[in-house]
Amino acid sequence: MTGGVSVGIYRRLAALYPKTFRDEYRDDLVDTFARQLRDEGTGRVWLRAIRDLIVTVPAQRLEAHMNRSSTHTVAIAALSIGVGVTALAVLSGSGPAAWIFLLVAVAALVVAALSWRAARPVQGDPRGATTSWKKFVVAGAVLLGTTIAGINIPPWDNGDLPGQLWGVMMLSLVASIALLAAGLTMGVARGFGRQPHRPKSA
C-alpha cells in the first residue's frame, strides 16, 4: 500500500471521531500518521493506528457525549429557572418581591449563558449561531409586543379581559419572555465565546 493511499484511508477512518474532536484535530491526526509512515514501516504504523482507533474512538465519543449532555442540562435547567422567575417577577407587580425575583432571574440567566458557552463546540458556524439567537430575540419581541398590544386595545383595555383570553395572554407573555431569555442567553454566550482556533495555512 502506498503512503498516499494509506493516508487517504486513515483520513476516512478519522471521520469516526466525534465532530468536535474531528474538526479540531483531524488534520493533525492525519499529518502525524503521514509522518509516522515516512519514518517507520507501513505495517507497524497501521497496526498501531488500528489499535489506537479501536481504543480512542469510543473513548472520545463517550467523552463528547458526557460533556455535551451535562453542560446542556445545566444550561437548560438554568434557563428554565430564569424564565420561570422572570415570569414571577412580571406577575408579582412592582413590590420588593419583584426585584428579588428579577435578581434571581438574572443570576439564573448568567449561569445559563456560561453553561451554553461551555457546551458550544470550539469551532462552529458563527453565522448560524448569530442567526439562531437573533431569531429567538425577534420572535420573543414580536410576541411580547403583540401580547401587550392585545391587552391594551379596545374593548379589553379597561381590564375586562375574558377568563379564557386572560389565560392565553399570560401563556403568550411567558412564551415571549422565554424566547427573549433564550435568545439573549445564546447571544451573551456567543459574545463571550471562545477564541476561534487559528486557521491552518497548509
Add this chain to the structure above:
Amino acid sequence: MAAGKLDKPLPAASMHLLLALLGGENHGYGLMRSVDEQSQGAVRMGPGTLYGTLNRLLASKLIVETTDEHDDAGTDRRRYYRLTGEGERVARVELTRLRSLVRRFRGIPEIGGAPA
C-alpha cells in the same frame, strides 16, 4: 485536571507527555517521538491517543498551545505546545513520585536476577 490539583498519579499517556514537555516546547509528532525515546520504545502512542491526551491537558490548563509564537507559523502547519506553570509543577510532582518509587524498590531483586 483533577489529577494535577489533587496530586494523584496521572494517566500514563498524560504523564509521559508532561515529562516530554519538561524538555521544552514541542509539536505533536515531536512529542510522540520523545515519549517513544524516553520510554525506550515501551510506550508508543497512536495519533488518537496523542491528540486526545493533548486535548485533555489543554482543557485542564496543564499545557498551552504556542503555535502563534513561532516565526514559521504561517508555513508550518504543526501545532506547538508547552507546559504552563501548573503543568510544570504537576510534571515535577510526577517525577518525584517515580524517583521515590524507584528508591523504595531498589533493594528488591529483579525477577530471575540477583539483588541489586
